[in-house]
Amino acid sequence: MSLKISKAIEILKKHDLLVSSSVSDDNLEVTNISYNSKEDQTNGIFFCKGNNFKAEYLDQAIKNGAKIYVSEKEYSKDIDRLIVKSASKALALLSSEYFGNPQNDLFIVAFTGTKGKTTTSYFTYDILKNAYPKQVGLFSTVDRIVGPDPKDEFKSDLTTPESLDLFHDMRTCVDNGIKYLVMEVSSQAYKKNRVYGLKFDIGGFLNITPDHIGPNEHPTYADYLNCKKQLMINSKVNIINRQTNDYDTVYAAAKQTSDDKDIYRFAKNEVGDTDFSIRNKESNLNDSVFTYTAESDKAEDLQEHGEYTYQLGLVGDFNELNAGAAITAAKIIGVDNEVIADSLKKAFVPGRMEHINTKSHGTIFVDYAHNYASMNALLSFLKREYPGSAIKVVVGSPGDKGVSRRAGFAQVLTESADEAILTTDDPGFEDPAAICKEIDEKIDHTKVKVKTILDRPSAIKDMIEHSSGDDIVVLAAKGNDAYQKTKGVDVPYPSDPVVAKKILKDIEG
Ligand SMILES: CC(=O)N[C@H]1[C@@H](OP(=O)(O)OP(=O)(O)OC[C@H]2O[C@@H](n3ccc(=O)[nH]c3=O)[C@H](O)[C@@H]2O)O[C@H](CO)[C@@H](O)[C@@H]1O[C@H](C)C(=O)N[C@@H](C)C(=O)N[C@H](CCC(=O)O)C(=O)O
Numbered sequence: 001m002s003l004k005i006s007k008a009i010e011i012l013k014k015h016d017l018l019v020s021s022s023v024s025d026d027n028l029e030v031t032n033i034s035y036n037s038k039e040d041q042t043n044g045i046f047f048c049k050g051n052n053f054k055a056e057y058l059d060q061a062i063k064n065g066a067k068i069y070v071s072e073k074e075y076s077k078d079i080d081r082l083i084v085k086s087a088s089k090a091l092a093l094l095s096s097e098y099f100g101n102p103q104n105d106l107f108i109v110a111f112t113g114t115k116g117k118t119t120t121s122y123f124t125y126d127i128l129k130n131a132y133p134k135q136v137g138l139f140s141t142v143d144r145i146v147g148p149d150p151k152d153e154f155k156s157d158l159t160t161p162e163s164l165d166l167f168h169d170m171r172t173c174v175d176n177g178i179k180y181l182v183m184e185v186s187s188q189a190y191k192k193n194r195v196y197g198l199k200f201d202i203g204g205f206l207n208i209t210p211d212h213i214g215p216n217e218h219p220t221y222a223d224y225l226n227c228k229k230q231l232m233i234n235s236k237v238n239i240i241n242r243q244t245n246d247y248d249t250v251y252a253a254a255k256q257t258s259d260d261k262d263i264y265r266f267a268k269n270e271v272g273d274t275d276f277s278i279r280n281k282e283s284n285l286n287d288s289v290f291t292y293t294a295e296s297d298k299a300e301d302l303q304e305h306g307e308y309t310y311q312l313g314l315v316g317d318f319n320e321l322n323a324g325a326a327i328t329a330a331k332i333i334g335v336d337n338e339v340i341a342d343s344l345k346k347a348f349v350p351g352r353m354e355h356i357n358t359k360s361h362g363t364i365f366v367d368y369a370h371n372y373a374s375m376n377a378l379l380s381f382l383k384r385e386y387p388g389s390a391i392k393v394v395v396g397s398p399g400d401k402g403v404s405r406r407a408g409f410a411q412v413l414t415e416s417a418d419e420a421i422l423t424t425d426d427p428g429f430e431d432p433a434a435i436c437k438e439i440d441e442k443i444d445h446t447k448v449k450v451k452t453i454l455d456r457p458s459a460i461k462d463m464i465e466h467s468s469g470d471d472i473v474v475l476a477a478k479g480n481d482a483y484q485k486t487k488g489v490d491v492p493y494p495s496d497p498v499v500a501k502k503i504l505k506d507i508e509g
């Protein structure tokens with residue numbers, strides 16, 4: 001991989017990003033690209049970016065072999081430099097060029113939404129992988145899959161990677177024979193220009209509720225919505241949840257760059273003015289069965305028999321909506337209905353509505369619901385569908401972030417749980433006991449029985465041991481995370497599904 005500096009200048013000028021250039025050799029062709037000074041920079045281009053950037057990082061990068069740097073301000077005059085209006089935008093554009101614009105060889109399906117990105121991406125990935133074996137990649141919050149072999153699969157750090165890493169991994173995908181890429185696009189990805197300049201073949205908008213608003217994320221809800229709707233502006237074909245908050249804004253964003261014929265809307269039950277509607281037929285603790293009905297001419301063009309029935313291996317009415325988005329994407333691509341139906345039947349998403357059937361300790365769900373909106377969606381669904389079951393929740397709230405989640409958990413536990421055990425979840429630099437106390441103090445104890453057990457495996461064990469019959473045990477908010485973020489260290493933790501299964505093995509054999 002390489003990048004000619006003359007080409008870099010041309011691209012920056014084209015995008016009106018270049019402020020000035022001090023370049024001794026226009027013909028320089030760099031063979032390394034980086035934004036992390038600790039890496040080898042031999043014959044490389046180095047990007048000074050980020051709120052926490054320090055001049056000494058550039059000094060280190062130069063020592064490590066950087067030949068030229070890109071920055072919003074001039075630091076060292078010792079080497080060539082390109083001064084730009086936005087280092088993050090420059091990073092995206094020049095990384096794309098450096099890695100040979102791999103996006104041009106991929107059909108990219110992207111999803112955004114406050115909730116459901118990971119689940120919908122997995123549904124879509126599973127369907128496409130069954131339709132086009134060995135040709136599908138996945139960039140999700142949980143895993144990054146850049147090729148067909150187990151060695152091409154690794155854990156993600158961010159929902160949407162930094163642009164350089166994104167284009168690097170897309171290059172790997174293309175080199176590994178991948179033709180379809182399913183990815184999650186967070187609002188932060190737009191805020192931080194990680195996907196700047198990218199056009200998506202299909203973009204799906206799942207929902208938006210106030211979240212991720214705070215000093216390190218979005219200053220206001222308006223900013224959050226503005227970032228999220230960028231996916232619609234940057235997608236050729238759009239799929240939109242007709243029932244999302246701010247639907248008109250989202251639809252208008254799609255219309256900016258797409259004709260009506262390329263915008264598909266889906267909705268639950270009788271809504272009107274939609275292209276597809278979803279109706280639940282039946283659900284139990286293992287599956288839900290629903291119909292997907294074409295409600296417009298363009299939807300009928302996509303779905304020749306008008307109405308199809310699907311069985312989804314992941315319960316939760318919100319998952320029918322997630323499935324709707326995945327089905328629509330697959331149909332736009334032209335996947336056979338049988339493949340779609342078969343894939344959804346076997347759907348499994350790590351840490352999302354994973355259910356564990358026990359012999360005599362009720363049914364256990366492990367779910368990543370980690371704010372009021374998602375926990376409310378989950379617990380209201382369980383309460384509505386299983387009125388005879390006691391709902392018993394093990395949950396904690398993280399330290400150093402999302403403080404409003406604590407009051408949210410107190411509210412949703414009061415509204416929908418019968419019993420709760422408060423426990424530790426990524427305490428960071430805070431005291432987990434104090435976090436639990438904060439939640440506990442806001443719970444109405446006349447409505448729900450609560451105790452605190454800080455050691456998470458002990459909390460899970462206690463809840464499982466004290467559950468039986470039709471009880472539903474929900475291990476919430478941690479999904480399949482295999483760590484507890486504690487005082488700046490990712491302390492290994494076996495993950496909720498592993499802990500629960502081990503406890504069951506010990507007590508049920
Ligand atoms: C606030 C924020 O969005 N920060 C992200 C951003 O950081 P930044 O560009 O501001 O960089 P920085 O952390 O200030 O560091 C400055 C620069 O110095 C460099 N450096 C640093 C040390 C050194 O010795 N040498 C050196 O060169 C770093 O490599 C970096 O380039 O770019 C970094 C990647 O280059 C991200 O890791 C980082 O995400 C932080 C850690 C993060 O967790 N962000 C969350 C909020 C996020 O993005 N979440 C969304 C999901 C949200 C959802 O669920 O919807 C996501 O997409 O994951």
Ligand SMILES: Nc1ncnc2c1ncn2[C@@H]1O[C@H](COP(=O)(O)OP(=O)(O)OP(=O)(O)O)[C@@H](O)[C@H]1O
Nearest residue numbers: 114115116117118119318352367368369374377378
């Ligand atoms: N469409 C939806 N509407 C409301 N809640 C949902 C929806 N889909 C999933 N959830 C709930 O939110 C949790 C997180 O789902 P998922 O990981 O798919 O979303 P995400 O958008 O990737 O989340 P995050 O941005 O927090 O990583 C699930 O475990 C479930 O409880």
